[in-house]
Amino acid sequence: MSGEPKHGKMLPCPEDRFDSGLDSLKEDELVTEFEDMTVDAHDHTQEYEPWRNAVTEDGDTPLHLAIIHEATEHALHMIKLSHNHPFLNLQNHQRQTALHLAVITEQPLLVEKLLKAGCDPRLTDDSGNTALHIACKRGSLACFGVITQNCQRHLTSIVSFPNYNGHNCLHLASINGYISLVENLVQLGADINAQEQCSGRTALHLAVDLQNPTLVRCLLDLGANVNCLNYGGFTAYHLTYGRQNEEIRCQLFERTAQELRELPDSESDESDMEDLDLSEDELYDDIKFGK
Template structure:
């Protein structure tokens, strides 16, 4: 099987965990039912119904473009999953700028998503050059670039960013359905090389994730990743940026044991932000609040 030489080039997380590639990538296909798909009747008959590289299709409509599994996977999806590279290349070549390249399965994964998940950067390159849409999101709101950042795939990350200069600003800032952009995902997973690359390409280092307003620096402190905290500070992360709860990254060191992180942030944090913020509510304000669920049941009497 023709695989590119950098097939196994993956970023490492800060814990020194082995890179996610090979079998692990297939096993973690975002719960898309890969095992059952491999046993599907359409897959068993794959060699019979798929196209031959020698054939020359000249018509817009072809049966191989409409064949799908019960999971919504096309023959191109299957070729990528099963690493049938030549079949995939031929279908891509015959479908240049055709909607077939952007068909989404029942998890809204395109061929491009699957090529990143299975770590096949050469296929990622062919798909993008043939007109695959890099902005399409799966059912978790992840684009192909989100997935590359989440999995630490340096090779796929490089191919996508090199081929998508026109869309790069939008792709870097676009949040998934959890409110995380690519920089947040790379930070959460401790991929320092990807964090550096994202910032170099123009990602906003102080962008706040949409759930609680944490920046990459907040996330690094949350995860007690001292190396990432240090690198983010070197790259210019704002130590005085507050999340939606009014907490600076330094506040997140309270109650945690990593003195290295606490020391890194202390001198750089504004003096007025070093103490934990006080609650804005006092006891007199409590009268104006709605009753809590527990208080609703205070008058219930049992066992008369």
């Protein structure tokens, strides 16, 4: 399945393929049922609803499809009739819940309704991302706000939880340069010095790799520790070597401990010092083979 559906919107991010059934949707009998579906206004939560068992070959339920197509009224009816029902947490073949899809399609109203109806914000997709991870990766302030306001019970664990690439929410917001999200996450208790699991970079290391002086300044103002070492033994200041941005170098020089300003003599691995293409957060993987 390609990242561009034949029907519907162009995907803003190829890896966030949320339309897993659209190629064959117009021919699928499920679509006719979905489009003609009506539900009563009163609560049938405990009663059998046949649409809860309907699923496409890609694992999408009618609720998934309603969210994908932004059929808000259909989605709201199904959510209302499924309060605290396992149906709300069903995952498609990409392990996306309705909550994931509501964030991807930027529908904060549905995000709120899903959470209040009992959708589990801790569930992860096939990349290990919760709905909050996706909001941070995509820079969705609206969905971020709804999730954090409605998930107080699990917020600490979700914020610190790493995805399968070793990145938590703060790392994703930093990699993608979303200053407001970085500030909000730290205010909510995110560990500003947490190390991503691939190479031990903190958000400050990532900001230097991005050559983003505004993000560097923001993290310093928020209390980032400039003397943290990544797994290669490098501070954020070490990562300014060989890079052009003098503003970043100056910001870090005075704050970095004098004994940590020089590159470690025993280290000659240039993989930590080279500029990286950060279009995908998965590129933060320093594992090298054949050396």
